[in-house]
Amino acid sequence: MTEEKAVVSTGNRLSPVWILPIVALVLGMWAVVYSLTQQGPEIEIRFETAAGLIEGKTKLKYLDVDVGEVENIRFTEDREAVIVAVKLDLDAEDLLREDTRFWVVTARLGAGTVSGLDTLLSGAYIELAPGTGELGAREFVALDTPPVTPPGAPxxxxxxxxxxxxxxxxxxxxxxxxxxxxxxxxxxxxxxxxxxxxxxxxxxxxxxxxxxxxxxxxxxxxxxxxxxxxxxxxxxxxxxxxxxxxxxxxxxxxxxxxxxxxxxxxxxxxxxxxxxxDPYRYGLHYVVQFTQSLRGLTVGAPVEYRGINLGYVKRVMVQELMSLGEYGSGEAIPVLIYIEPGRLHAGDNQARLEELRLSLEIGVSRGLRATLSTGNILTGSMYIELDFYPDEPPAEPGVFQEYTTIPTISGGLSRIEKQITALLDKVNQLPLEETVTGANQAIAELTTSLAALRKILEHNKTQALSSELQSTLVELRRVLAGVSPDSRVYQSLNASLLELNRTLQNLSEFSRTLSDRPNAVVMPVEIPPDPIPEASP
Amino acid sequence: MRTLILAAALLLAACSSQPVEPTRYYLLRTPVAVTSGDQESAAEYSLGSVEVATYIDQPGLVQETGSGEIHMARHHQWAEPLRISLRRFLATGIGAEAGQTVAIMATSPEAGRIDVSIDQLHGNRRGEAVLVAFWQVSSANGNVTSHQFSESRDLSRDGYTALVEAEQALLQQLARRIGQSI
Incomplete structure (x- = not known):
């Protein structure tokens, strides 16, 4: 009798019963992955208030197209503002740049405009204006008011x-x-x-x-x-x-x-x-310091270069002078002037300003100085004049507080005064007495010389000299008559010249022929007949 | 040998001269009758400079052949340089018109002076002779007056003889005009 043995098979085969759950699981996972990949980005916008914003209802729009929806509204940690979480559509990702702006659109009644009337019925919505910055920002701060300029307007x-x-x-x-x-x-x-x-x-x-x-x-x-x-x-x-x-x-x-x-x-x-x-934008401040009286110099007085207006006096810097604290030392009084390159019609810009600054600096080293000049003798009004004084010792622009200074020389009446004083000093130093003595001696010598001269002139021989001169002149006239047009010399000279003339004319004709026909020397020249002048019909 | 002779003959034949048109010479003289005899003592006026334009200052007669183009005749020439003959011609002509003697050469600085400049003298394409001239009369008392002359005259027939005749008539006209101006 054969012993029956139970065949034990290991359960390594999956029961068909499991097929359904597995399919369900795969489908479920696919649904999760799909929904995850299809989800748009979520952003947070900070608003001052949540007025008009409703969770799950308020839309985010760009150019009046829905691109997202408010998901959640919560306070900030300090409870001073609200954070609105907005879920965007997947394709709206590229609108989110670091400088993208958001604001709430509601009905507004402005001084010049009425806007957002449609939101009275539909409810407020959030509008966005995409920026141009980097992609990927997720947190934003909303604007209080809509931007006046439509986003992206040229x-x-x-x-x-x-x-x-x-x-x-x-x-x-x-x-x-x-x-x-x-x-x-x-x-x-x-x-x-x-x-x-x-x-x-x-x-x-x-x-x-x-x-x-x-x-x-x-x-x-x-x-x-x-x-x-x-x-x-x-x-x-x-x-x-x-x-x-x-x-x-x-x-x-x-x-x-x-x-x-x-x-x-x-x-x-x-x-x-x-x-x-005052149409100019660019200008330079300079300080000029004067040791003379500034009476007549007012704020706004012109600064001129040889009569061309360059700028004006801004103020007399008395305050700054006092702050130096050097009382009683006769310190020069600083005056702030303002020079504008635009006044020279050279162009009102930074480049011209630099050119002017440079040329003034070079000018100072070549003798450019500021002087106080009298503009009107009757009223005594003064202006500041810039000009070149090549005799002045070379100088460099100085510094007074934060300003550059232009060296000055005393001008106007005080300059003349100084010059007159210098002149008088020189006159005083002249050795007048010695000069007079010398002159007296010279005059005495001259008198004796004149006496001697008279003696010579009165002498007989001197008088004979003039008659001799006269006879020489007569002779000279006779010689000159020999070459006058009437003389034979002239006539024969004239004839010779005529002869020479004729020869030269022949020669010129010969050279003309030769240049036309170089072989004319050996070959007979064939001169074409001249065109015949024709009488008018 | 025969070919050599033939070649030499041909070479020499090239040298043979053709009949050449003879050159004709024309004399510029005033038709005003010059009387012989003693001339008046001192001339009141004398001819100063007589300038001619450079293109006329050559022996050939000048004929315009195209616009701005001229031909200086080789076979029809003035017998004397115009500079010289013109001086003589004008002095006689002016004197006859003014009724006084005009010296050919500047003699005394006290006398008046006439300076003439001939700018154009040629035959043009319309069958005319053209004369353009300027002159200046400086009288003895220092007055200076300037004048100009620009005339043309039809040729009576074809040929250089007619051109010379017409030019001569124009120059005669110029002399009269100068004579009237002094």
Whole structure:
């Protein structure tokens, strides 16, 4: 009897029962991976408040297209602002750059504009303006107000600075010849430089109008001028009358400028008249020190080079002089002057400024000096004149506090006074007495010489000399008559000349023939017949 | 040998001269009758300089052949240089017109002076003779007056003889004009 043995097989084969769970697992994992790979980036934006923002509802839009949605809103750790987490679509990744800007769009009623009316019904949304910086940023700070300039608009940003109180506001117009070509984007106060800074945007293609020669002035409101011509009212435009604005243009007589980069800085003048009074941007400060009276020298007095206006006197630096603390030493009084290269019509820019600085420095070593000159004798008004005095000993520009100094020499009346004194000194030193004695001696000698001369002239022989001279002249006249046109010598000379003339003429004809026909010496010359003059029919 | 002779004959034949047109010479003399006899004592005026343009200052007669192009005749020439004959011609002509003697040469510095400059004297393409001249009369008292003359005259027929006749008539006209100006 055979013993039956149970066949034991190891369970290494998977039961078909497992197929379903495995498929389910693979599908599940694929779904997870798919959803992970299809997820867009998540970013966090810091807002001052969460006004109008609702979790799971508020959209993030770019150019009015949804690119994401608010997921979560929470406080910052210090509970002073809110962090809004926004989930973006996958394809919106490249909008996230380090300088991308975000702001909330709601209905706004501004001075000049009404915007975002559609959000009254649809609810607020977050708008973004992609930047140009590096990709990959995930944390942003939102803007308080929408940027005035639409994102990516072609044009140019400019900066204006002004020491006056602010009269412009964000959104105000930028005008060129009364036409709106841009707007003020933002106003800020620079505490360090103590000036108001305005950020402007000039739309393309008008940004080409801005170059280094233009000046900006405030045209807010209206300006009233009363002068000898009557009452003058000037208004930029109706919009600027109500809202304010800034105009720019090229002052008359200004040299051509060069193009400026985006972000260039300009000074904002309070009015157009201020530009006409002081249209130049670049200038140099110098100090001139005088030991003479400054009576008649006022602030604003011209600084001239041989009559050409270079700049003006800024102030007499009495305060600085006092701070030196050297009382009673007769220290020279420093005067601050301001020299502008633009006045020479050479161009109002940094390069010209450097050229002027250099030429003044070289000039000083060659005798350039400042003097006080009288501009008007009646009023006694003075101005500062720069000129070359080659006789002056060579000098170098000095330093007074932070300013460079130009050496001075006393000018005007005091200079003349000095010269007269020097002249009188010289006259005093002349050996007058010795000179007079010498002159007396000379006169006595002259008298004796004249007496001797008279004796010679009265002598008989001297008188005979003149008759001899006369006879010589008669003889000379006779000789000269021999060569006059009537004389035979002249006639024969004339005939000889005529003969020579004829010979030369023949010779010239011969040479002409020879040059035409070099073989004319041995060969007979064949002269072509002359053209016959024809009478008019 | 025969070829050598033939070659020599040909060579010599090249040297043989052809009949040459003879050169004709023309004399420039004033048609004004010159009376013989004693001349008046002192001339009131004398001819100073008589200048001729360089292109006329050569023996050939000048004929315009193209625009700005001239031909100086080789077979038709002045018998005397124009500089010399013109002086004589003008002195006689001016004297006859003014009714007084004009000295050929400047004699005394006290007398008046006439300076003549001939700028153009040639036949042009329209069948005319052209004469352009300038003159200056400096009178004895120091007055100086300047004048100019520019005339043309049709040739009566073809040929250089007619050209000479026309030029002579123009020069005669110039002499009269100068005579009237003094």
């Amino acid at each position: 044009g140019m940003h400019l900066e204006l600075f002004s020491g006056e109180s602010p009269s412009l506001d964000a959104g105000d117009a930028v005008l060129f010849h009364g036409y709106k070509v841009g707007r003020v984007e933002s106003v800020a106060f620079d505490a360090e430089r103590r000036e108001i800074r305005y950020r402007l945007f000039v739309d393309a293609p008008y940004h080409h109008l801005v170059d280094s020669s233009v000046r900006f002035w405030d045209v807010s409101g209206l300006s009233l001028t009363v002068d000898a011509d009557g009452l003058k009212v000037s208004v930029g435009s109706l919009e600027t009358l109500v809202l304010g604005g800034v105009a720019f243009g090229k002052p008359p007589g200004m040299a051509e400028g060069f193009p400026v980069e985006s972000g260039a800085e300009f000074k904002l003048y309070p009015s157009y008249t201020d530009i006409l009074a």
